[in-house]
Amino acid sequence: MVKLTRTRPPDDAAASSKRAVRSADTARNYRVVATAGVFEPGFRGGGPIRSLRFILDTLPGDLDVTLITRDRDLHSPAPYPGLSGRLLRRDDRSAVFYLDPRAPRHWVRLIRHVRSRPIDLLYVNSIWSLFSVLSILVVALRLVRVGAILVAPRGELSPGALAIRTAKKRLFLAVWAPLLRRLRVRWQACSGLEEKQIRANMPWAQVMVNGNESPIPEHPAPPARAHDGPLRLVFVGRISPMKNLSTALEAVAGTTRPMEFDIFGPPEDPHYWSRCQRIIAAMPGHVRVRYLGELAAADVLPTFSRYDAFLFPTLGENFGHVILESLASGCPVVCSDNTPFSELIADTGGLVVRPATAAGLSRALDLLAARSPEERAEAKGTAGRRYRHWRQRHREPNVLAHARQFCR
Known part of the structure; x- marks a missing residue:
């Protein structure tokens, strides 16, 4: 007996071949x-x-x-x-x-x-x-x-x-x-x-x-140099209630030592930004506050490297890239306890304020302002080195x- 085998038309064979290619892909x-x-x-x-x-x-x-x-x-x-x-x-x-x-x-x-x-x-x-x-x-x-x-x-x-x-x-x-x-x-x-x-x-x-x-920084933080003068603080982030700039401003206003506070970021909420501007207008004479506009991504790390501390009383961060960018730049962080990085912030020479009230932050900032120029420079170097060591150990x-x- 001869067994008959049914064959597919050529078009079906071509279609089957294409399906096989797609399946393999x-x-x-x-x-x-x-x-x-x-x-x-x-x-x-x-x-x-x-x-x-x-x-x-x-x-x-x-x-x-x-x-x-x-x-x-x-x-x-x-x-x-x-x-x-x-x-x-x-x-x-x-x-x-x-x-x-x-x-x-x-x-x-x-x-x-x-x-x-x-x-x-x-x-x-x-x-x-x-x-x-x-x-x-x-x-x-x-x-x-x-x-x-x-x-x-x-x-x-x-x-x-x-x-x-x-x-x-x-x-x-x-x-x-x-x-x-x-x-x-x-x-x-x-x-x-x-x-x-x-x-x-x-x-x-x-x-x-x-x-x-977040990437492991390719280069070490810029060398920190001692400087005379007021404590240099920075805020980098969206100007919105979540990032809590108003409390940062109230904290700076409540300090007793000379300070400079520069703000970078897009004003996301006009009503909230108006509130912040009213606080800025009432600042005491020993504090200078400037709003310096938005920062492109490439400018974030070089900007952080110029300051003594990043003031960030955020209401909550699921991750907090900006914290890691500050540390990678050798800029210690003064922060609330509403981020995953409280332990890292403390280990890199920053301060975690619990609770992050304006009065509590004012006391923390006065402590930083009381440091000598050499102590501030040493703190910046410590932040950059310890952050890199931490990042090398935390890979997923x-x-x-x-x-x-x-x-x-």
């Missing part, structure tokens, strides 16, 4: 679509921009990441020149799509790209962002299928953050949390502190703790490589 590359409200070349978004840049710069070779972000900086009316609507390839592992949400053509282009291949992980940065909400709704409605969802709240679930516009945020969470639970969303915490904050609001949450979001896998294992 998918097996080689774990595909991630990430969303963030702002990314480079913007800088007003602060730490999350630097986190995402480091994550993309250190991707393993078998990951393929597309980051979807707005085509302009935070609160900017104008798009980045030449980037709006473009998919910009950073390297062979990552690309960034700059979206104008009001441009239908951008959405068509984006949807075509997103649906071109299966998505293993949706990585959402922020809970409240329009980008986060829309991307999760798209998955919930099954318009796009993903293997898993990972949410990085970026400090938005800290008590300090939830205390701002409390009623609106609590109402949103009451509606949103059940959907996230139904979708079996996983969470990324940048520290043990943030893990506790996530669980306090989402007791059912599966949380991955990974804070590997790339966040998305970790997520690949965690979200299985």
Whole structure:
């Protein structure tokens, strides 16, 4: 007997071959679509921009990441020149799509790209962002299928953050949390502190703790030189209630020794900035305060290196890039106890003030101002050296490589 074998038409064979190629490609590359409200070349978004840049710069070779972000900086009316609507390839592992949400053509282009291949992980940065909400709704409605969802709240679930516009945020969470639970969303915490904050609001949450979001400094901190004159203080950050500049200003006003306090950052909340300006206008004569505008990312470390201390009574940081940048520059930190780095701040010669009231901060600043020029210079050198030693000892896998294992 002759056994007859049914063969596929040539077209079917070609299609099968293409499917096999796609399947092999998918097996080689774990595909991630990430969303963030702002990314480079913007800088007003602060730490999350630097986190995402480091994550993309250190991707393993078998990951393929597309980051979807707005085509302009935070609160900017104008798009980045030449980037709006473009998919910009950073390297062979990552690309960034700059979206104008009001441009239908951008959405068509984006949807075509997103649906071109299966998505293993949706990585959402922020809970409240329009980008986060829309991307999760798209998955919930099954318009796009993903293997898993990972949410990085970026400090938005800290008590300090939830205390701002409390009623609106609590109402949103009451509606949103059940959907996230139904979708079996996983969470990324940048520290043990943030893990506790996530669980306090989402007791059912599966949380991955990974804070590997800052580079090891390539160079030592600039040499610190003794200087006569008042204590030089700096504030670098968004001018918003969360960063608590008003308390920093009240603390400086309550000191008894001469001080200079320079402020850098975008005024994010006009009403809050007006309040800060009123405090500045009433400063005593022994204190000089200047607002010096915004800082580009490349200017942050050189700026910190010129000061004796970074005054930062923040209401809460899930990570706190700006703290690490200050220490990397050899600038000790005077801070609240609302960050993951209290122990590091104390070990590098700074001061953690508990509670971070204006009066308590004033006393800490007077102690720093009482140091001799040589003691201030020594403190700056100590901060830079001890930070580098700490950073060398604290290494974790790339966040998305970790997520690949965690979200299985």
